[in-house]
Amino acid sequence: MSFLATPSYPQQNVPGGEPTQRHGFNPYADNGGSIIGIAGDDFLIMAGDTRHTAGYNINSRTERKVYRLGEESSLVLATVGFGADAKWLADTMKRAVDDFKFQHNLKDMTVSAAAQFLFTILYGNRFFPKYAYCILGGLDKNGKARLFSYDPVGSYSKEGERRAAAGAASSLIVPFLDNQVEFKNQYVPGTQGMTERPVEYLPLEKVEMLVKDAFTSATERHIEVGDGLQMVIVSAQHGVREEIIELKRD
Numbered sequence: 001m002s003f004l005a006t007p008s009y010p011q012q013n014v015p016g017g018e019p020t021q022r023h024g025f026n027p028y029a030d031n032g033g034s035i036i037g038i039a040g041d042d043f044l045i046m047a048g049d050t051r052h053t054a055g056y057n058i059n060s061r062t063e064r065k066v067y068r069l070g071e072e073s074s075l076v077l078a079t080v081g082f083g084a085d086a087k088w089l090a091d092t093m094k095r096a097v098d099d100f101k102f103q104h105n106l107k108d109m110t111v112s113a114a115a116q117f118l119f120t121i122l123y124g125n126r127f128f129p130k131y132a133y134c135i136l137g138g139l140d141k142n143g144k145a146r147l148f149s150y151d152p153v154g155s156y157s158k159e160g161e162r163r164a165a166a167g168a169a170s171s172l173i174v175p176f177l178d179n180q181v182e183f184k185n186q187y188v189p190g191t192q193g194m195t196e197r198p199v200e201y202l203p204l205e206k207v208e209m210l211v212k213d214a215f216t217s218a219t220e221r222h223i224e225v226g227d228g229l230q231m232v233i234v235s236a237q238h239g240v241r242e243e244i245i246e247l248k249r250d
Contacts, residue, residue, distance in 0.1 A: 028082050028131045029054060032224030034167030035065050035078040036211055037135040038181060039145040039160070041201040042236040044137045046076045047211045048167075049219070049247060050228035052083060061227040061249065068242075069097045073108050074234050075138040077118075080167040081152070082131035089132050092121060111138035115148045115156065122154030129153050133166035143236035162199075169218035169225045176217070180210050204235065212245065219248040226250075 032053035037046050048065030051058060063083070067090040069075035077093055079086035096117055100109040109117075115136055122130060134150040149164035150156045163181040165173040178184040186197040202210075211231060219226040229245040 028085075030081065030131075030168075031059070031063075031083040031086075032168050033063070033065055033080050034165065034169040034173060034215070034218060034222075034225050035080045035133075035135055036173060036177070036214060037078060037137050037147050037149065037161075037164045038177070038202075038207050038211065039137065039147040039162050040204060040207055042139070042143050042145060043204050043207075044076070044139075044145040044147055044234050045204075045207050045211055045231060046078045046135065046137055046234075047215065047229060047231045048078050048080065049215060049225050050230055050244075051224065051226045053224045056223070058227075064230050066230050066232045067094065068232065068240065069093050069114065070101070070108070073097055073138070074240065075109065075111060075114050075136070076232050076234055076240075078135045078137075079132045081133050085130040086132040089118075089121065089130055089134065093118060111136075111140055111146045112158075114138065115146075115158070118148075118150060119154045119156055122150055122152065126153045135164045135166065137234065139234060139236055145234070165214075167225075169222040172218050172221060173214045176214055177210070181207075204233070208233070215247060 033049050033051055035048040046066045050062050050064060052060040052063035065080055066076060066078045069077055075097060077090055079089055097109050118134060118136055129152040131152055133152065137147045140146050146160045147164060148156050148160055163177040165177060183197040183199055187193045188195040188197055215229045226248045229247050231243045234240050
């Protein structure tokens with residue numbers, strides 16, 4: 001049963017009384033939106049739209065889904081799903097990164113340590129899961145980009161990923177990223193489709209264009225994605241910068 005499924009219980013006949021109906025409650029809601037993470041060699045881009053929905057209603061057009069975990073840290077967290085759980089996870093990770101810095105002589109938490117800590121939080125709540133899909137990224141001690149994606153109970157790959165997407169339009173975005181980032185179903189020209197194109201890191205300008213194209217396409221096809229695109233770009237050479245780009249509002 002999915003998180004958003006409402007339990008259905010049959011009626012029970014009580015001897016000598018009226019039929020009774022057991023009721024359940026669903027504490028979760030899906031507040032729409034989508035997030036993307038793409039890792040280059042020495043940079044990464046985390047992005048999410050700014051629409052917050054409840055069914056066919058738009059609650060907010062300026063709800064951010066990408067959070068920096070510290071002013072001087074390269075760690076960035078993107079969350080999507082149930083808005084309350086997503087914000088709780090972001091606040092918890094921010095406090096953990098700050099506490100680590102104060103307790104370790106102003107040393108920043110590494111991206112691998114943050115990835116393990118986020119897993120601990122999610123897996124520790126597995127019996128009442130936080131309904132939020134997360135993408136965590138940052139630069140390691142060598143200045144290389146690392147990217148990790150999580151389901152609501154904390155499953156993730158310690159090896160990291162080149163690309164990740166989650167949210168309402170993930171079924172539209174993931175195939176696009178598979179083809180454009182990991183070169184799935186692409187072949188070396190002149191080989192008659194016999195030699196697959198080798199995977200290589202893309203330049204920053206190309207990745208920025210892919211992220212914008214992915215969200216522009218998603219807003220044309222999905223009602224829970226739109227309004228604005230928040231992009232956080234982390235680079236070993238140029239630091240961290242953030243951009244807000246307008247998307248479709250209808």
